[in-house]
Amino acid sequence: MLASTDDGLTVLEDTRTRVSFVFDAPLDGDVVDELRRLMLLADSPSQIIRDRQILARAVNLLDHGVANVPFYRRAATTYDPARIASLEDFARLPPLRKRDLRANMPGGLVDDSVDVAASVARGELGFVMTSGTGEERTSTLLDLDQPLLPFDVSALWEVPPEAVPSRLAVLTTPLCTGNLCHASGASYEDRLDGPDCLYLTSTSDLFGIGDRQVRAIASEWERFEPDLLMVNPHYLHWVGRRMEALGLPRPRVGRVLSSYQYLSRIQRRAIEAIFGTEVRDFYAATDAGRMAVECVNGRMHMRDDLSLLDAVPAPADARLPAGVGPVAVTTLGNAVAPLVRYLVGDLARTGLDRCSCAFAEWPCIELHGRWRDCLVTADGVRTTRQVDDAIAEVPGIDFYQAVQDGSGAVDLRVIPEPGGAFDPARASRVLDALGVETVTVRTVRRLEAEPSRKLALVKTCLPIPGYSL
Amino acid sequence: MTASGANGPDRWRRDFPILARELDGRPLVYLDSAATSLKPQAVLDAERRYATDLGANIHRSQHRLGEDTSLAYEEARATVAHFLGTRPSCLVFTRNTTESLNLVAHGLGLTPADRVLVPHLGEHHSNLLPWMQRATLVDAGLDPMQPIDPQELALAIERHQPRVVAFGAASHVTGIVQPIAEVCALAREHGVLSVVDAAQLAPHAPLEVDASGCDFVAASGHKMLGPTGIGVLAGREDALEQLAPLLWGGGMVDRVARDAVRLKGLPGRLEAGTPNIAGALGLAAACEYVERCGWASIAEHERSLAFLLRSALEAVPGVRVLGDAAATRVPIATVVFETDDVTPFMAERLLSDAHNVMVRAGFHCAHPFFDERGFTSGGLRASAHLYTTADDITRFASALAELLARLGARTRASREERG
Numbered sequence: 001m002l003a004s005t006d007d008g009l010t011v012l013e014d015t016r017t018r019v020s021f022v023f024d025a026p027l028d029g030d031v032v033d034e035l036r037r038l039m040l041l042a043d044s045p046s047q048i049i050r051d052r053q054i055l056a057r058a059v060n061l062l063d064h065g066v067a068n069v070p071f072y073r074r075a076a077t078t079y080d081p082a083r084i085a086s087l088e089d090f091a092r093l094p095p096l097r098k099r100d101l102r103a104n105m106p107g108g109l110v111d112d113s114v115d116v117a118a119s120v121a122r123g124e125l126g127f128v129m130t131s132g133t134g135e136e137r138t139s140t141l142l143d144l145d146q147p148l149l150p151f152d153v154s155a156l157w158e159v160p161p162e163a164v165p166s167r168l169a170v171l172t173t174p175l176c177t178g179n180l181c182h183a184s185g186a187s188y189e190d191r192l193d194g195p196d197c198l199y200l201t202s203t204s205d206l207f208g209i210g211d212r213q214v215r216a217i218a219s220e221w222e223r224f225e226p227d228l229l230m231v232n233p234h235y236l237h238w239v240g241r242r243m244e245a246l247g248l249p250r251p252r253v254g255r256v257l258s259s260y261q262y263l264s265r266i267q268r269r270a271i272e273a274i275f276g277t278e279v280r281d282f283y284a285a286t287d288a289g290r291m292a293v294e295c296v297n298g299r300m301h302m303r304d305d306l307s308l309l310d311a312v313p314a315p316a317d318a319r320l321p322a323g324v325g326p327v328a329v330t331t332l333g334n335a336v337a338p339l340v341r342y343l344v345g346d347l348a349r350t351g352l353d354r355c356s357c358a359f360a361e362w363p364c365i366e367l368h369g370r371w372r373d374c375l376v377t378a379d380g381v382r383t384t385r386q387v388d389d390a391i392a393e394v395p396g397i398d399f400y401q402a403v404q405d406g407s408g409a410v411d412l413r414v415i416p417e418p419g420g421a422f423d424p425a426r427a428s429r430v431l432d433a434l435g436v437e438t439v440t441v442r443t444v445r446r447l448e449a450e451p452s453r454k455l456a457l458v459k460t461c462l463p464i465p466g467y468s469l
Numbered sequence: 470m471t472a473s474g475a476n477g478p479d480r481w482r483r484d485f486p487i488l489a490r491e492l493d494g495r496p497l498v499y500l501d502s503a504a505t506s507l508k509p510q511a512v513l514d515a516e517r518r519y520a521t522d523l524g525a526n527i528h529r530s531q532h533r534l535g536e537d538t539s540l541a542y543e544e545a546r547a548t549v550a551h552f553l554g555t556r557p558s559c560l561v562f563t564r565n566t567t568e569s570l571n572l573v574a575h576g577l578g579l580t581p582a583d584r585v586l587v588p589h590l591g592e593h594h595s596n597l598l599p600w601m602q603r604a605t606l607v608d609a610g611l612d613p614m615q616p617i618d619p620q621e622l623a624l625a626i627e628r629h630q631p632r633v634v635a636f637g638a639a640s641h642v643t644g645i646v647q648p649i650a651e652v653c654a655l656a657r658e659h660g661v662l663s664v665v666d667a668a669q670l671a672p673h674a675p676l677e678v679d680a681s682g683c684d685f686v687a688a689s690g691h692k693m694l695g696p697t698g699i700g701v702l703a704g705r706e707d708a709l710e711q712l713a714p715l716l717w718g719g720g721m722v723d724r725v726a727r728d729a730v731r732l733k734g735l736p737g738r739l740e741a742g743t744p745n746i747a748g749a750l751g752l753a754a755a756c757e758y759v760e761r762c763g764w765a766s767i768a769e770h771e772r773s774l775a776f777l778l779r780s781a782l783e784a785v786p787g788v789r790v791l792g793d794a795a796a797t798r799v800p801i802a803t804v805v806f807e808t809d810d811v812t813p814f815m816a817e818r819l820l821s822d823a824h825n826v827m828v829r830a831g832f833h834c835a836h837p838f839f840d841e842r843g844f845t846s847g848g849l850r851a852s853a854h855l856y857t858t859a860d861d862i863t864r865f866a867s868a869l870a871e872l873l874a875r876l877g878a879r880t881r882a883s884r885e886e887r888g
Contacts, residue, residue, distance in 0.1 A: 099493040102822035106875050116876045117810035127815050139818055 318466030576712025643792025
């Protein structure tokens with residue numbers, strides 16, 4: 001993609017990455033006119049440039065898929081790149097479902113010109129497997145060289161280049177693919193992945209970890225001195241509370257990157273207060289790679305460098321909030337096992353106003369949490385985001401979980417904030433306002449994690465209208 | 470009547486409700502029976518019967534439900550004992566094979582001065598750890614890829630003078646069946662107690678505990694079409710009488726005084742606490758089910774499965790099938806990959822997701838076996854049962870071959886050739 005400069009041309013690899021060429025002579029006027037007609041010059045609206053770039057990459061991916069990947073080759077008519085003239089056309093391609101991924105990995109969805117074994121052996125590709133069970137379960141092949149953060153993250157977060165994080169510690173869910181991950185049984189040295197990455201992940205149930213383990217996490221965190229801590233926010237929040245209770249000094253970290261589940265406003269607030277650092281949200285999935293990242297303005301931007309996201313129009317019977325639909329991801333950054341409009345299992349709203357940050361061209365997305373983590377009311381489905389926004393307005397809550405039973409009644413389990421004044425009646429009222437007819441509010445000492453050891457903020461036993469992955 | 474006829478696998482499969490389950494709209498191929506077998510409807514009904522028709526504890530209450538439950542439990546014991554070729558008084562219900570072997574190791578009062586001889590370190594951890602914890606484990610050094618050579622074992626017994634010889638009746642890794650009666654007779658000749666881990670043989674062949682001459686035989690219900698959490702320890706009466714209880718509590722005693730206790734006779738004195746009553750009923754139903762199917766029909770079917778499993782896997786490029794091909798085997802086979810690039814764990818997951826083939830990857834509770842042979846990624850095990858079909862095995866082998874070909878798995882040798 002091209003954009004003009006006064007003395008030559010600038011090639012935009014994507015809207016964030018520019019390479020300039022200087023020419024001895026001015027460009028031919030006809031060429032400039034044609035570039036302008038095609039809206040490829042820098043004076044063209046940047047959003048149009050972005051859309052064209054993304055479209056070109058998506059079409060290239062289809063070209064590649066139809067030529068090299070059996071699944072798309074078998075459906076070459078459907079995925080014919082010649083039929084795709086716009087992102088709207090692209091968004092009409094059929095979504096790929098988790099069952100498609102299961103049935104076609106690695107037989108159908110991997111580029112059959114690639115020596116997968118050699119790439120795996122070289123550490124370029126890796127099989128990754130979700131910790132989900134049942135219909136959520138998937139495996140796929142990912143490019144392990146995908147950057148954790150986008151190029152020019154210093155602009156995204158408005159930090160000096162020297163402040164861009166390079167030492168990463170990870171404190172996430174303890175389960176790997178249905179089996180206990182035994183990382184915590186290993187030594188500090190064994191849990192180092194190279195010199196700049198440390199896994200603090202524990203095998204233990206979040207709410208059952210003992211004092212010794214809390215001290216060990218604090219000690220290793222201090223020893224490693226990460227400047228970025230990637231976390232399941234529930235885990236860090238709880239560990240932070242335990243450190244407070246034990247009177248431990250909170251280890252220093254430059255910034256917290258919240259991943260692995262929906263980031264509650266309450267969790268964000270608590271983590272920032274406990275650790276005195278800012279939290280940035282990060283949207284990724286084991287089976288789909290990195291999809292969005294939060295900017296300095298607190299808005300989530302699609303990872304144009306790796307993914308194309310769109311929100312599939314919700315089926316009529318889904319009764320989701322207006323504009324919210326299942327997220328479909330196209331893995332622009334994974335040509336070996338490309339996923340085209342893969343339903344990753346989350347809900348989001350797209351088509352939002354542009355952000356004013358340095359990454360304005362990367363569209364914003366409003367995440368609403370997992371599709372299966374909703375409440376079902378007579379007035380429609382309430383997403384995790386809607387529930388969390390409501391509960392976050394109630395003072396004195398540290399942790400919560402809203403669990404809906406088969407009758408539609410919601411049991412709101414709350415761990416109150418230390419020293420906070422929690423008003424159960426107020427919590428009940430905010431759920432009433434969401435259309436929940438029967439609410440019970442209980443204070444508890446622990447919450448129940450999923451089999452994967454993730455902790456859903458919202459759960460329902462009712463069938464979710466229109467749910468289909 | 471042939472195994473494939475009216476009483477063959479096609480008929481048997483209809484008795485297993487789970488085989489009607491589809492995943493992503495496709496049927497499943499269950500080849501993990503050595504870990505846990507599937508359960509026929511008769512077993513599910515028997516377990517349910519305890520909850521719906523009986524419901525009481527055993528050997529305690531004299532009310533109607535209590536008596537009905539006690540009667541059903543003892544009838545279950547009689548059924549299982551008959552099935553295993555022993556008397557009810559010589560059959561102790563336990564949780565599983567592991568508990569049975571621990572009961573023996575504990576009950577004999579072994580100390581580090583006692584040697585327990587195993588033929589090799591290819592035994593299941595459950596037949597190593599109980600001995601390692603209490604006695605001195607001695608490895609006879611026999612080849613786990615071959616059936617036990619009684620002459621070699623005799624030499625080892627003479628050399629090490631063990632108090633116990635413990636061995637798996639059928640290998641959970643290779644499926645190789647051991648000469649049980651010969652080994653037990655050999656032990657008896659040398660005045661050594663014999664302990665048979667029959668977890669993998671009991672599902673596939675009649676044990677005839679009394680006729681085998683073995684002192685102790687352990688088995689698990691969940692591998693022989695029964696429920697989980699129920700197992701047995703059977704054996705010679707005078708051997709069982711030597712055992713001190715592993716657990717102490719209610720149900721095992723005739724009388725307790727301030728400073729004395731009088732234990733019940735066998736088997737009750739080894740069954741402290743309320744047992745798994747539903748499990749016992751379910752196990753008895755499993756035994757009855759197998760008898761209705763008929764050992765002859767099952768044996769005919771499983772012989773062909775074992776042969777097919779071996780031959781189908783030997784035809785898959787890039788894998789090595791463990792164990793002597795000429796040995797008598799139950800339908801269990803483990804392969805190791807001749808590549809480092811694809812691991813059995815990866816294959817297990819992908820076979821499940823893409824083909825609905827359920828096999829098991831790992832070290833199969835036999836770490837020393839894999840470690841000593843340098844199989845650092847473990848192996849992939851397929852294990853069949855009477856409900857398995859030839860088509861299941863063909864689908865597995867074909868899927869494995871396709872998977873390895875797709876992943877471009879290269880052998881160590883070929884990789885070196887290609888630089």
